Amino acid sequence: MGAKAIVEKEPRFLADSMLGKLARWLALLGYDAVFAGSAGQPDTALLERARREDRIFLTRDTRIPPVSGLRMLVLRSEDLEGQLLFVMRELGLKPDRKRLFTRCACCNLALETLPRRQALALVPPLVRELPTDFRRCPGCGRVYWSGTHTRRAAARLDRLGL
Numbered sequence: 001m002g003a004k005a006i007v008e009k010e011p012r013f014l015a016d017s018m019l020g021k022l023a024r025w026l027a028l029l030g031y032d033a034v035f036a037g038s039a040g041q042p043d044t045a046l047l048e049r050a051r052r053e054d055r056i057f058l059t060r061d062t063r064i065p066p067v068s069g070l071r072m073l074v075l076r077s078e079d080l081e082g083q084l085l086f087v088m089r090e091l092g093l094k095p096d097r098k099r100l101f102t103r104c105a106c107c108n109l110a111l112e113t114l115p116r117r118q119a120l121a122l123v124p125p126l127v128r129e130l131p132t133d134f135r136r137c138p139g140c141g142r143v144y145w146s147g148t149h150t151r152r153a154a155a156r157l158d159r160l161g162l
């Protein structure tokens with residue numbers, strides 16, 4: 001597969017234990033991105049899972065030999081922004097701003113709409129004043145809203161030209 005192969009369907013990811021931040025950001029951008037966690041699973045198990053679930057394997061490990069049927073991206077950059085840019089360029093992706101914050105950054109689950117009335121009881125007082133929609137993660141219960149963090153994330157994407 002060429003480095004700039006066109007991705008015909010929405011890519012899904014599995015990030016190894018060194019790429020937790022990247023996995024969170026991919027999920028924030030709305031991509032299905034699983035983080036392997038820091039449990040130190042043997043590489044073979046992770047590779048097999050990525051292959052089975054048709055996920056692109058993201059790693060910083062340059063020593064992993066190619067696995068047939070598995071797409072792997074080896075990230076040379078140590079910083080999040082470099083890694084994010086690399087993945088987007090390599091796969092020809094452009095994040096859809098409308099999908100920003102549609103997945104939980106911790107669980108990678110799609111967020112559910114949370115009625116404002118219910119949300120108000122769950123968020124800090126200052127947030128109650130915000131004219132925003134609320135979403136909740138069905139896994140961890142974390143509540144998401146538009147505020148400083150979403151603006152900061154959008155600003156970061158602007159800066160990266162994404």
Ligand SMILES: [Zn+2]
Binds near residue numbers: 140
């Ligand atoms: Zn969650």
